Amino acid sequence: MQRPPPPPGYTTPIMADKAHLLQAPKGMRDFYPADMAVRRHIESAWRRVATRHGFEEIEGPTFEHLDLYTRKSGEAIVSEIFRIQHRGDAELALRPEFTPTLARMIAARAATLPQPIKWFAIPLHYRAERPQRGRLREHIQWNVDFVGRPGASDDDRRGLAVADAEVIGCMIDLLRELGLTEQIVRIKISHREVAASLLRSVGVTDDRLGDAFALLDRRDKIGPDEFAKQATALGLDSAQVVRLDGVAQIRVGADQPWDAFREAIGVDDETIVELRALRDQLDRAGLLAWCEWDMGIVRGLAYYTGIVFEAYEVTGAERAIAGGGRYDGLIELFNGPSMPACGFGMGDVVLSLVLQEHDLLPDADQLMPRPDVFVVPSGKDDADQRVISLVASLRSAGLHARRTYRTTRNIGKLLKEAAACRARYAAIVEGDGSVTLKNLATGEQETVKETDLPTAMASRAGRRPDAGES
Amino acid sequence: MQRPPPPPGYTTPIMADKAHLLQAPKGMRDFYPADMAVRRHIESAWRRVATRHGFEEIEGPTFEHLDLYTRKSGEAIVSEIFRIQHRGDAELALRPEFTPTLARMIAARAATLPQPIKWFAIPLHYRAERPQRGRLREHIQWNVDFVGRPGASDDDRRGLAVADAEVIGCMIDLLRELGLTEQIVRIKISHREVAASLLRSVGVTDDRLGDAFALLDRRDKIGPDEFAKQATALGLDSAQVVRLDGVAQIRVGADQPWDAFREAIGVDDETIVELRALRDQLDRAGLLAWCEWDMGIVRGLAYYTGIVFEAYEVTGAERAIAGGGRYDGLIELFNGPSMPACGFGMGDVVLSLVLQEHDLLPDADQLMPRPDVFVVPSGKDDADQRVISLVASLRSAGLHARRTYRTTRNIGKLLKEAAACRARYAAIVEGDGSVTLKNLATGEQETVKETDLPTAMASRAGRRPDAGES
Numbered sequence: 001m002q003r004p005p006p007p008p009g010y011t012t013p014i015m016a017d018k019a020h021l022l023q024a025p026k027g028m029r030d031f032y033p034a035d036m037a038v039r040r041h042i043e044s045a046w047r048r049v050a051t052r053h054g055f056e057e058i059e060g061p062t063f064e065h066l067d068l069y070t071r072k073s074g075e076a077i078v079s080e081i082f083r084i085q086h087r088g089d090a091e092l093a094l095r096p097e098f099t100p101t102l103a104r105m106i107a108a109r110a111a112t113l114p115q116p117i118k119w120f121a122i123p124l125h126y127r128a129e130r131p132q133r134g135r136l137r138e139h140i141q142w143n144v145d146f147v148g149r150p151g152a153s154d155d156d157r158r159g160l161a162v163a164d165a166e167v168i169g170c171m172i173d174l175l176r177e178l179g180l181t182e183q184i185v186r187i188k189i190s191h192r193e194v195a196a197s198l199l200r201s202v203g204v205t206d207d208r209l210g211d212a213f214a215l216l217d218r219r220d221k222i223g224p225d226e227f228a229k230q231a232t233a234l235g236l237d238s239a240q241v242v243r244l245d246g247v248a249q250i251r252v253g254a255d256q257p258w259d260a261f262r263e264a265i266g267v268d269d270e271t272i273v274e275l276r277a278l279r280d281q282l283d284r285a286g287l288l289a290w291c292e293w294d295m296g297i298v299r300g301l302a303y304y305t306g307i308v309f310e311a312y313e314v315t316g317a318e319r320a321i322a323g324g325g326r327y328d329g330l331i332e333l334f335n336g337p338s339m340p341a342c343g344f345g346m347g348d349v350v351l352s353l354v355l356q357e358h359d360l361l362p363d364a365d366q367l368m369p370r371p372d373v374f375v376v377p378s379g380k381d382d383a384d385q386r387v388i389s390l391v392a393s394l395r396s397a398g399l400h401a402r403r404t405y406r407t408t409r410n411i412g413k414l415l416k417e418a419a420a421c422r423a424r425y426a427a428i429v430e431g432d433g434s435v436t437l438k439n440l441a442t443g444e445q446e447t448v449k450e451t452d453l454p455t456a457m458a459s460r461a462g463r464r465p466d467a468g469e470s
Numbered sequence: 471m472q473r474p475p476p477p478p479g480y481t482t483p484i485m486a487d488k489a490h491l492l493q494a495p496k497g498m499r500d501f502y503p504a505d506m507a508v509r510r511h512i513e514s515a516w517r518r519v520a521t522r523h524g525f526e527e528i529e530g531p532t533f534e535h536l537d538l539y540t541r542k543s544g545e546a547i548v549s550e551i552f553r554i555q556h557r558g559d560a561e562l563a564l565r566p567e568f569t570p571t572l573a574r575m576i577a578a579r580a581a582t583l584p585q586p587i588k589w590f591a592i593p594l595h596y597r598a599e600r601p602q603r604g605r606l607r608e609h610i611q612w613n614v615d616f617v618g619r620p621g622a623s624d625d626d627r628r629g630l631a632v633a634d635a636e637v638i639g640c641m642i643d644l645l646r647e648l649g650l651t652e653q654i655v656r657i658k659i660s661h662r663e664v665a666a667s668l669l670r671s672v673g674v675t676d677d678r679l680g681d682a683f684a685l686l687d688r689r690d691k692i693g694p695d696e697f698a699k700q701a702t703a704l705g706l707d708s709a710q711v712v713r714l715d716g717v718a719q720i721r722v723g724a725d726q727p728w729d730a731f732r733e734a735i736g737v738d739d740e741t742i743v744e745l746r747a748l749r750d751q752l753d754r755a756g757l758l759a760w761c762e763w764d765m766g767i768v769r770g771l772a773y774y775t776g777i778v779f780e781a782y783e784v785t786g787a788e789r790a791i792a793g794g795g796r797y798d799g800l801i802e803l804f805n806g807p808s809m810p811a812c813g814f815g816m817g818d819v820v821l822s823l824v825l826q827e828h829d830l831l832p833d834a835d836q837l838m839p840r841p842d843v844f845v846v847p848s849g850k851d852d853a854d855q856r857v858i859s860l861v862a863s864l865r866s867a868g869l870h871a872r873r874t875y876r877t878t879r880n881i882g883k884l885l886k887e888a889a890a891c892r893a894r895y896a897a898i899v900e901g902d903g904s905v906t907l908k909n910l911a912t913g914e915q916e917t918v919k920e921t922d923l924p925t926a927m928a929s930r931a932g933r934r935p936d937a938g939e940s
Contacts, residue, residue: 020560021537022578022805028531030575033589036527051839052865054872057506061498061608062532062564062594063552067491082533082554084564086598090490094532094554105500108492116875119503124532128556138531150875162875165858173865284855285862335492369521385754388635392755395522395643402524405586405620405632 027130027137034364039140041367042348043122045177046142050120053170055144058119060101066093068100080127082137094126098143098345099303099327106147107336115148115339116163125347134319134350144170144324145343147331158277163342164307164326165281171311171322171344172290178351179360185321188294189254189278189309192325195298197271198247203240212244213298219248220296220316248296254279255288265295274306303327307342313354321354322346365422372399372461373425373437374418379409383431390429390453397454399461415440425460427453497600497607504834509610511837512818513592515647516612520590523640525614528589530571536563538570550597564596568613568815569773569797576617577806585618585809586633595817604789604820614640614794615813617801628747633812634777634796635751641781641792641814642760648821649830655791658764659724659748659779662795665768667741668717673710682714683768689718690766690786718766724749725758735765744776773797777812783824791824792816835892842869842931843895843907844888849879853901860899860923867924869931885910895930897923 024030031039047057063084070078084092095101098121106117121143131137150162168187175185195216196209204212215230222230224245231241252261258279262272269276275293282288299308308325312318324344331339355361375391377383387403394401402421404414411428418426419440428436435453438445448456494500501509517527533554540548554562565571568591576587591613601607620632638657645655665686666679674682685700692700694715701711722731728749732742739746745763752758769778778795782788794814801809825831845861847853857873864871872891874884881898888896889910898906905923908915918926 018537021535022574024531024574025533025535025562026559028533030531030571030578031529032575032579033526033528036529039529040527052868052870054841054870056503056838057510058503059501059506059509061494061500062596063495063498065491065495067488082556082562084552084554086552089496092495092552101500104492104494105502108500109502126532151877162858169862169865176866281858284858286859287862368526371524388632388751388754389756392639392757395639396646398522400522400524407621 025137027127029136029138033368037364037367038352038361039348041362042178042351043140045174046120046122046346049174049177050142050144050170053118053144053166053173055118055120055170058102058105058121059123060095060098060105060121062124063092063094064101064104066091068104069093069096080129082126082128095123096125096127097301098123098125098141099145099301099330099343102143102145102147102343103327103330103334103336103341106339107331107334110331110336110339116150117147118145118166119147120144134353136349140348142174142322142346143343144346145341147341147343148339157274160306160326160340160342161274161277161281163340164278165285165287167324167342167344168282168291168309169285169287171324171346172287174346175290175311175321178355180354180358182290184314184358185290185311185354186314187291187309187311188251188297189275189291189307190293190295190297191272191275191307192298192304193306194265194267194271194275195247195295197267198250198265198295199244201267202243202247203236204234204244208234210302214300216244216248216296216298217300219245250293250295252293254282254291254293261293265293278307299323299325303330305329309344311346313357317357318353319350321350368422369400371402371421371423373401373427373457374421374423375401375403375427375429376411376414376418377404377409378411378428378430378436380431383429386429386431386450390427390435390450393454394457397458399454399457401457425457427457495607497597499606499608503838507834507837508822508831509818511832512648512821513610515644516590516592516816519644519647520612520614520640523588523614523636523643525588525590525640528572528575528591529593530565530568530575530591532594533562533564534571534574536561538574539563539566550599552596552598565593566595566597567771568593568595568611569615569771569800569813572613572615572617572813573797573800573804573806573811576809577801577804580801580806580809586620587617588615588636589617590614604823606819610818612644612792612816613813614816615811617811617813618809627744630776630796630810630812631744631747631751633810634748635755635757637794637812637814638752638761638779639755639757641794641816642757644816645760645781645791648825650824650828652760654784654828655760655781655824656784657761657779657781658721658767659745659761659777660763660765660767661742661745661777662768662774663776664735664737664741664745665717665765667737668720668735668765669714671737672713672717673706674704674714678704680772684770686714686718686766686768687770689715720763720765722763724752724761724763731763735763748777769793769795773800775799779814781816783827787827788823789820791820838892839870841872841891841893843871843897843927844891844893845871845873845897845899846881846884846888847874847879848881848898848900848906850901853899856899856901856920860897860905860920863924864927867928869924869927871927895927897927 081096082094125139125141127137144167146163146167151159199212212234219227228241231244250264252264282291297308297310304325305328306326310320310323312320322344326342328340375387377387391401391403404417415426426438426440433450434447435450436445437448551566552564594608595611596608614637616633616637621629669682682704689697698711701714720734722734752761767778767780774795775798776796780790780793782790792814796812798810845857847857861871861873874887885896893910896908896910903920904917905920906915907918
């Protein structure tokens with residue numbers, strides 16, 4: 001038969017000068033099945049934990065209007081935005097974070113949404129910066145947010161600590177779910193207004209507070225000399241620079257007596273009333289051992305207003321595993337009502353590195369879906385022809401069924417293939433209307449009729465296959 | 471306490487001239503919890519069905535090098551690409567489809583990947599065109615692909631029908647899983663080379679075959695007058711235009727006698743040997759009633775080489791629910807070995823419309839994760855204070871636990887709140903160390919100790935909560 005000519009656009013193989021087409025773009029990842037099994041392991045844990053804490057899943061668009069980010073995020077994030085151009089449309093941006101989308105969605109329906117609003121999302125985020133350890137250009141981030149008051153008539157500053165503690169509690173439960181402990185990870189907690197009070201006492205003027213926050217946030221990245229230089233640029237003399245550095249070094253375990261912290265920071269009780277209320281809540285939830293007060297934590301984004309926190313591997317070898325805080329003014333900024341809000345984001349990249357280092361990532365093999373049954377022909381009669389019918393009937397019955405595509409008649413080799421994909425059973429199609437069902441864990445065998453196979457297998461599987469669902 | 475000044479970038483609410491910031495960009499979707507529950511319902515079905523058919527999940531980057539699409543897709547898709555600009559980088563594009571990514575990934579590891587390769591993915595895709603019914607700028611698409619030979623020594627043209635039938639079988643099983651039947655949806659199947667043979671017999675010259683395919687693909691969208699005009703531009707006279715239109719109208723149920731189809735298309739047996747082999751496979755899998763031969767189906771993309779197919783709601787009221795085919799040359803184009811390949815994509819938008827029309831989408835309420843237990847204080851003693859500890863211990867035990875945030879002491883109102891979120895049990899914290907556990911389906915009540923609550927609930931839940939996991 002004559003073949004038609006190649007259709008338009010269907011051209012010759014990629015030449016050397018197009019070698020970049022053979023791999024994913026810089027900082028982006030390909031997820032082969034083993035990589036995907038690990039990714040799903042983490043995503044499933046995020047979803048499972050958020051759900052049992054009463055958060056409901058949402059999603060937003062992959063790109064938003066660029067203005068959404070330029071008007072309220074810190075400058076750092078704006079320079080790292082991938083911009084999309086399309087004729088006639090307002091300028092668009094691949095989302096670098098989720099909070100502006102969340103604020104926009106809540107503002108749009110604040111009048112009808114029951115409160116408090118407890119939402120989570122597992123979006124992809126994008127950063128147009130040089131990829132490095134722990135930072136890629138595309139990453140997956142778990143976002144967990146508590147918006148609105150936890151308690152209708154509770155309008156004092158202490159009341160919001162219930163929400164703060166729920167959000168932090170959800171984060172800690174995830175870490176625990178994946179096998180991490182308070183010996184491996186610590187939640188470092190501070191408070192923007194407490195930090196502001198400390199900065200003022202060092203000598204930072206009110207108009208320089210924002211810059212001082214940004215400097216504290218960069219402290220560990222830029223080194224002591226550059227820190228001193230930039231602190232001097234904020235108008236501080238050398239004694240003040242030392243005191244500023246001292247603020248960043250205030251660290252007290254949250255399970256230490258409260259007085260130890262109060263003395264370390266030396267501010268009045270009224271200033272730290274929210275941190276005190278948070279301590280009470282974390283204590284009731286049994287979470288104090290995971291937490292410490294750390295005045296060096298301020299978060300880079302401009303919209304935080306109260307409690308801020310980050311989760312770190314204790315050796316400090318990696319970037320933050322997660323970070324978040326209170327952003328009480330943001331919903332209003334999108335023309336919504338005044339609503340308090342607290343949330344965090346946790347990316348997959350640093351989390352995976354920490355899990356790997358502590359040998360807490362199961363082998364991908366163990367995470368891949370297990371077939372209920374692997375079907376092979378016996379080599380007799382028309383067994384080959386029966387395989388497709390049997391496999392189709394097993395799958396229609398909800399069973400995870402695979403088959404061999406090999407032409408060998410060597411049953412030993414075929415059973416090895418079944419074992420290699422971790423199938424629970426092998427079904428050997430005899431071709432005479434019967435099937436030999438072999439339990440690959442115990443070696444037990446029995447004979448069933450072809451027509452009874454789906455029922456026989458369903459009762460052995462005892463359930464819908466969980467494959468791919470966890 | 472004095473509040474610090476607003477940090478930089480933290481500005482006044484959005485004004486009327488920035489009203490576009492209050493909604494998602496054109497053609498993009500916000501998924502509130504109820505929308506997300508429906509999305510997860512569909513994604514879970516995709517994942518469950520692909521897995522039980524032995525396909526393994528993969529993913530690729532959201533954007534690729536622009537060249538990846540310009541060198542091999544049809545022209546239609548290239549004009550609809552969102553381009554990303556970033557200093558110094560090669561030009562990037564939000565992926566309009568998944569097949570080029572898949573081909574690139576397979577080519578990169580063809581030497582080590584066990585064959586045949588059976589993969590699926592659930593990526594997002596982007597189209598920079600005017601949004602309309604069934605077509606948005608961002609949509610979710612299930613991709614299922616079978617790459618390599620199903621049978622090592624089987625190198626004749628009939629052998630690939632095993633792969634074609636597996637891919638089509640997986641698609642049909644998904645439709646069935648969501649409640650669709652062969653009365654509602656039909657899989658229309660054709661073959662690029664058979665279609666080419668028919669077009670030649672009508673009078674289309676070899677150099678115009680690609681254009682003629684594209685015209686057939688647009689036939690239903692452009693109307694008969696425009697069709698005739700464009701067919702004339704291909705060099706056909708008016709009698710030939712009528713015959714071309716006749717080709718597009720050849721439709722025979724696959725469960726009709728084979729001779730009916732053979733006579734309808736009037737080509738020799740050798741030309742249709744692959745379609746015949748596919749019929750045998752579909753017959754064995756019990757799928758013929760879902761399928762029909764339809765010579766009007768050619769698919770818009772340039773890389774298809776053999777079998778092509780689309781799934782349609784039978785009334786024809788909607789766009790294609792899914793479409794795919796054989797693309798045997800594509801892996802080679804990425805410097806990979808010569809490997810046969812067959813796959814399809816199914817988007818969420820048209821599928822959801824068809825499910826809705828046939829009342830097959832459960833209410834979002836029914837799809838939302840159900841709490842195992844809803845915790846409320848009795849109003850006595852320090853019950854309020856005990857709630858946070860109990861809820862934390864329930865969640866740590868893997869239970870989906872929610873609580874009231876209301877300050878009312880009216881137990882009736884609180885139990886209504888528990889029922890409203892479809893909790894299975896309400897736990898009324900008495901404040902004296904005991905909890906009243908109420909089954910909200912039966913109304914049965916019993917008293918358990920606070921410390922026993924997680925164990926008592928875990929045995930009642932009988933399993934890890936499935937919430938959010940399906």
